[in-house]
Amino acid sequence: MKKPTTKTTLARASVGVLTLLGLTFPPAQAQKPTLTLDFSKPSAAVSPMLYGLMTEEINHSYDGGLYAELISNRIFKDNPAAPDGWSLVQEGADSKGAIKLMAATLDNVPFPERRHAINEALTTCLRLTVEKAGGRVGVANEGYWGIPVKPATTYQASFYLKGSGSVPPPRQRPGQPAPPAEPVIEDQTAGPITVSIESNDGKTVYATGTVNLEKSVYWKKYNLALTTSANVKPTKDARFVISTNRPGLYYFNLVSLFPPTYNNRPNGNRPDLMQMMVDMKPTFLRFPGGNYLEGPLITDAFPWKTTLGPLESRPGHRGSWGYRASDGMGLMEFLLWCEDIKAEPLLGVYAGYSLNGDHIDAGPLLKPHVEDALNEIEYVMGDVSTYWGAKRAADGHPAPFKLRYIEIGNEDWFDRSNSYDGRFNQFRTAIEAKYPQLHCISTIADAQFPTMKVTTGKKPEILDEHYYRNSWDMWHNASQYDSYDRSGPKIFVGEWATREGVPTTNLNAALGDAAWMTGMERNADLIVMSCYAPLFVNVNTATATAKKAWQWDSDLIGYDALTSYGSPSYYVQKLFSEYLGTETVPTTGANIPMRERPRTKRDSTEGTTPKPVPSLFYAATKDAKTGAVYLKMVNTTGQKQPVDINLTGASKVASTATLVVLKGAKPEDTNSITEPKKIVPVTSKIKRVAPRFTRTLDPYSVTILQLQAGS
Numbered sequence: 001m002k003k004p005t006t007k008t009t010l011a012r013a014s015v016g017v018l019t020l021l022g023l024t025f026p027p028a029q030a031q032k033p034t035l036t037l038d039f040s041k042p043s044a045a046v047s048p049m050l051y052g053l054m055t056e057e058i059n060h061s062y063d064g065g066l067y068a069e070l071i072s073n074r075i076f077k078d079n080p081a082a083p084d085g086w087s088l089v090q091e092g093a094d095s096k097g098a099i100k101l102m103a104a105t106l107d108n109v110p111f112p113e114r115r116h117a118i119n120e121a122l123t124t125c126l127r128l129t130v131e132k133a134g135g136r137v138g139v140a141n142e143g144y145w146g147i148p149v150k151p152a153t154t155y156q157a158s159f160y161l162k163g164s165g166s167v168p169p170p171r172q173r174p175g176q177p178a179p180p181a182e183p184v185i186e187d188q189t190a191g192p193i194t195v196s197i198e199s200n201d202g203k204t205v206y207a208t209g210t211v212n213l214e215k216s217v218y219w220k221k222y223n224l225a226l227t228t229s230a231n232v233k234p235t236k237d238a239r240f241v242i243s244t245n246r247p248g249l250y251y252f253n254l255v256s257l258f259p260p261t262y263n264n265r266p267n268g269n270r271p272d273l274m275q276m277m278v279d280m281k282p283t284f285l286r287f288p289g290g291n292y293l294e295g296p297l298i299t300d301a302f303p304w305k306t307t308l309g310p311l312e313s314r315p316g317h318r319g320s321w322g323y324r325a326s327d328g329m330g331l332m333e334f335l336l337w338c339e340d341i342k343a344e345p346l347l348g349v350y351a352g353y354s355l356n357g358d359h360i361d362a363g364p365l366l367k368p369h370v371e372d373a374l375n376e377i378e379y380v381m382g383d384v385s386t387y388w389g390a391k392r393a394a395d396g397h398p399a400p401f402k403l404r405y406i407e408i409g410n411e412d413w414f415d416r417s418n419s420y421d422g423r424f425n426q427f428r429t430a431i432e433a434k435y436p437q438l439h440c441i442s443t444i445a446d447a448q449f450p451t452m453k454v455t456t457g458k459k460p461e462i463l464d465e466h467y468y469r470n471s472w473d474m475w476h477n478a479s480q481y482d483s484y485d486r487s488g489p490k491i492f493v494g495e496w497a498t499r500e501g502v503p504t505t506n507l508n509a510a511l512g513d514a515a516w517m518t519g520m521e522r523n524a525d526l527i528v529m530s531c532y533a534p535l536f537v538n539v540n541t542a543t544a545t546a547k548k549a550w551q552w553d554s555d556l557i558g559y560d561a562l563t564s565y566g567s568p569s570y571y572v573q574k575l576f577s578e579y580l581g582t583e584t585v586p587t588t589g590a591n592i593p594m595r596e597r598p599r600t601k602r603d604s605t606e607g608t609t610p611k612p613v614p615s616l617f618y619a620a621t622k623d624a625k626t627g628a629v630y631l632k633m634v635n636t637t638g639q640k641q642p643v644d645i646n647l648t649g650a651s652k653v654a655s656t657a658t659l660v661v662l663k664g665a666k667p668e669d670t671n672s673i674t675e676p677k678k679i680v681p682v683t684s685k686i687k688r689v690a691p692r693f694t695r696t697l698d699p700y701s702v703t704i705l706q707l708q709a710g711s
Helices: 012-022 271-280 331-341 367-381 387-394 420-434 471-477 507-522 568-578 601-606
Strands: 034-038 051-054 086-090 096-103 124-132 137-141 154-164 191-199 205-213 220-227 238-244 248-258 284-287 344-349 405-408 439-442 462-469 490-498 527-532 536-538 557-559 564-566 587-590 616-622 628-635 641-648 657-663 682-686 692-697 701-710
Touching (some): 051 271, 086 096, 096 137, 137 248, 154 238, 191 220, 205 220, 271 557, 271 564, 271 568, 284 527, 344 367, 367 420, 405 420, 462 471, 471 507, 507 527, 507 568, 507 701, 568 657, 587 616, 628 692, 641 701
Parallel strands (some): 034 641, 284 344, 405 439, 439 462, 490 527
Antiparallel strands (some): 034 587, 086 137, 154 220, 154 248, 191 205, 191 238
């Protein structure tokens, strides 16, 4: 994933003009194109790991996304100056209350302040002061752009709470003015505390319950279940409230609310988003992702160790996209995510370079980070007799996870010191010495960065290439792997996308994606893995109390607090993964129509004429066991396109076939929260399939033919 300083501007200037102008152009050639699938020629094995997923914390992918926690800023560390996401509830003319952050550390702090810290992770709490309670007074959390309410649903709420009636006088530090006096209030905190999920105006209560606050100066965790009635109308315009009708001082920490999760996992994930990934049939999950792995500074790299164990021990950390990560989605949760979607983990390890340009040269200073990576790998796949394998077992998973691929760093071509060669080799040497079965991936690809590639030691086994392009560039480069050297390293296309559509992709982007994927499938002997990015986006725009949810346009799966949907590109990903054989079928095209790319301002300034690009793209694979043949065709124009199809060398061809078509009326058409199924695949059966037949492709369409042919 590109760095935050450059990512948001990438390709924006040209996408809108090129897309709107270019798609009205008819094909330049009038001859009918012909595709010939030759079953008599040698085929190449398709990588069984070809299609997977890439994830990182961007666009509120975890907090406010896949991770099912509904409370935002649950340990009150998102903003040291204010309790973001929280507000005071005050009802009744005689009620008077206030809320305030209470931050504390455990070292060199006098007892009155220190006592508000629960442990090293939970050092900031929220204090509710209730001076008068003519009605109810409490605290409300707005969730991540709302709390989703569904009928007949049970939510699990929990929080740490303590109450008292007075605050000891604050300590005046030498040379500093006296702190403002704190209130002294009659202590009536002990007793029932009301917990509710309710409408934002408080007039409708969807679910409610109580806990009994004990009179104590010590923290205690309270748990309860909140269940909505069967006749509740689904809404996300709701909030979570904890309230009282008694004066006193109330302190809160680690406030949590979980809806039902996928496979009912504690601290688990949203079922709808998990099911969408399961339906994609991914073979791997690359995590913890791109920029999120590195962090803005070296100290902000993904802190896998502090993401383990109970939530009480997770302090969270500074993220890479303008908001803090709760680390509820920790290393174990990533691994269980893989397990639930039946995908292998592809682990990225921090390799000594961070986003703001800091790096650690190879040598003694890098050694602790190498050891940290080895420990992380041991946690994932080590036997229970090992130190970190035993830690994993203690966290509830005695069996090692399957792990074969390790990516060393992320996008290290941004490191202008050219230190990656030494850093990569130091990591690779140590990893292969302890785990010779693992495959190490270089984040600098020879073809993209020939002057920065790894040159010392043996050649990297696998190179990671990243591409974020508009549709024209995807069409222009769809054949780039046809000419790659087969004797060199294998290719992992670790991040790629056609960037058109906001906040999720439109149909034109899906056509760019599909064209690019036909090129990857034709070269599936070279490309071992690929994954689209970004995977997720919370589609909420800015409100009076919250910023816009996303930082990166053109994403795969969109959602708000209540519902979710797949973009046209999502369905392309799903179809290409579902209809994939085990070997390529040599396919040639004749009379492929070309189209002229409109000139951009840059072309005019430089006096260049863009090269024409194909308007028809194709690839074919075959399942060696079943004999099923999958022919994929992409028509990027607004006209119907007849195509002659020749099945050469096939001993027998079934007369019927399965036809799957994804199409739309206009290239800018898309799916959304309000129209989630505007563009979806349609499956049907066709007849009169023969060794030679014609199929007419719909305008702006991706077509898959599942044929049955013997060779």
